[in-house]
Amino acid sequence: MTRQILHVDLDAFFVSVEQARNPALRGKPVIVGGRPGGRGVVACASYEARKFGVHAAMPLGAAHRRCPGAIFLPGDFHTYREYSSRFMEILADFTPDIEPGGLDEAYLDLTGFEPLYGPVRETALRIKSRIRNELGITASIGIASCKIVAKVASDRSKPNGLLEVPPGTERGFLAPLSVRDLPGVGQRTEKELKRIGVVTIGQLAALPPAFLRQKFGSYGEMLGRYAAGMDDRPVQAYGPAKSIGREVTLDEDTLDEGSLRAILRRLAEKVGAELRHEGNQARTVTLKVRYADFETITRSRTLPAASDGDQEIYDTGAVLLEKTLKGRRYPIRLIGIRVSNLGSLARQLSLWDDRARRTAYLDRAIDEIRRKYGFDAIGTGRNHTRE
Numbered sequence: 536m537t538r539q540i541l542h543v544d545l546d547a548f549f550v551s552v553e554q555a556r557n558p559a560l561r562g563k564p565v566i567v568g569g570r571p572g573g574r575g576v577v578a579c580a581s582y583e584a585r586k587f588g589v590h591a592a593m594p595l596g597a598a599h600r601r602c603p604g605a606i607f608l609p610g611d612f613h614t615y616r617e618y619s620s621r622f623m624e625i626l627a628d629f630t631p632d633i634e635p636g637g638l639d640e641a642y643l644d645l646t647g648f649e650p651l652y653g654p655v656r657e658t659a660l661r662i663k664s665r666i667r668n669e670l671g672i673t674a675s676i677g678i679a680s681c682k683i684v685a686k687v688a689s690d691r692s693k694p695n696g697l698l699e700v701p702p703g704t705e706r707g708f709l710a711p712l713s714v715r716d717l718p719g720v721g722q723r724t725e726k727e728l729k730r731i732g733v734v735t736i737g738q739l740a741a742l743p744p745a746f747l748r749q750k751f752g753s754y755g756e757m758l759g760r761y762a763a764g765m766d767d768r769p770v771q772a773y774g775p776a777k778s779i780g781r782e783v784t785l786d787e788d789t790l791d792e793g794s795l796r797a798i799l800r801r802l803a804e805k806v807g808a809e810l811r812h813e814g815n816q817a818r819t820v821t822l823k824v825r826y827a828d829f830e831t832i833t834r835s836r837t838l839p840a841a842s843d844g845d846q847e848i849y850d851t852g853a854v855l856l857e858k859t860l861k862g863r864r865y866p867i868r869l870i871g872i873r874v875s876n877l878g879s880l881a882r883q884l885s886l887w888d889d890r891a892r893r894t895a896y897l898d899r900a901i902d903e904i905r906r907k908y909g910f911d912a913i914g915t916g917r918n919h920t921r922e
């Protein structure tokens with residue numbers, strides 16, 4: 536049976552929230568991320584500011600040079616989170632089959648709903664107008680037979696768009712687009728594909744799977760299937776987190792143990808912060824490494840007792856990293872850490888050990904500062920990297 540998948544994504548989310556609560560900001564170049572003199576980066580730019588070439592992740596100074604007339608705002612995550620849950624609640628009025636992909640986006644599976652709801656396109660329009668009426672912000676929606684195509688469709692329709700890709704036309708819809716428009720293809724994969732003359736998604740789809748596998752591993756094979764509009768991943772309704780992880784593709788492939796450890800430290804702190812935010816503890820830590828030739832490995836270790844401490848997560852990851860580096864010596868392009876085996880068991884007795892208690896308090900104090908001022912507001916002296 537052909538599925539009917541929607542991808543709903545709010546337009547310029549952080550900025551839209553600011554404009555919704557202060558209409559004087561509407562229609563203006565607005566940038567959320569901090570003051571232009573600050574060291575931070577753009578989190579979100581309004582479409583008016585994007586016309587000047589401002590985009591997410593650009594240093595604030597550069598954004599100011601491109602768009603000196605822009606209004607810079609520090610950002611208010613608490614409010615964004617609140618809007619995000621109201622957004623998810625609206626979606627939940629339509630189906631329980633919702634998979635959030637972040638604060639401002641989600642997949643919905645509406646297969647089989649037409650007899651009851653009418654044409655899926657009209658349901659999408661109803662979703663858009665409820666979001667506009669109740670939150671005061673616009674959403675873009677892609678409709679397709681699978682997740683990857685629905686997502687690309689919502690991206691292409693932005694802002695305030697609606698784009699339906701009829702069954703059977705997925706491949707033709709994707710073919711002329713740049714490989715960069717395919718989720719999963721980052722700057723570096725784009726470069727490597729370009730080197731072999733592959734610029735469009737159509738060209739990527741035409742490569743033999745065996746070739747993609749040999750060049751990029753199973754990840755490449757998956758990209759090839761996506762490029763052909765084939766994606767059988769189900770929409771996985773939101774449930775309690777089964778694992779929490781962070782990973783980063785490095786600017787340059789490296790074998791330098793010092794930098795890898797520093798990056799791992801930072802990733803471990805992010806994972807720890809999220810664990811504590813959810814009130815969870817983890818029993819298992821997994822390190823993931825992808826080499827420059829795309830071979831990807833994972834190594835896991837189970838902790839003696841469940842933990843939510845940055846230090847313990849990092850230490851475990853560092854041991855796994857050391858083992859990995861003793862194995863294959865080949866430049867690394869991606870590193871990640873994940874915790875699983877989660878449970879919110881009563882806090883462990885070991886907490887009453889003084890050292891453990893001190894670091895538990897320290898972790899929480901840092902979480903609090905970061906919640907108020909953003910993740911980069913405070914370093915621990917234990918890491919000096921940014922991803």
Ligand code: TTP
Nearest residue numbers: 544545546547548549550578579591592639693
């Ligand atoms: P996106 O949905 O990627 O972007 P957007 O909603 O700002 O714009 P649009 O969807 O219309 O293209 O991200 C959602 C929010 O996540 C965004 O408003 C701010 C935040 N974000 C960051 O903080 N840093 C980033 O680098 C990106 C891409 C997003």
Ligand code: MG
Nearest residue numbers: 544545546639
């Ligand atoms: Mg968005």
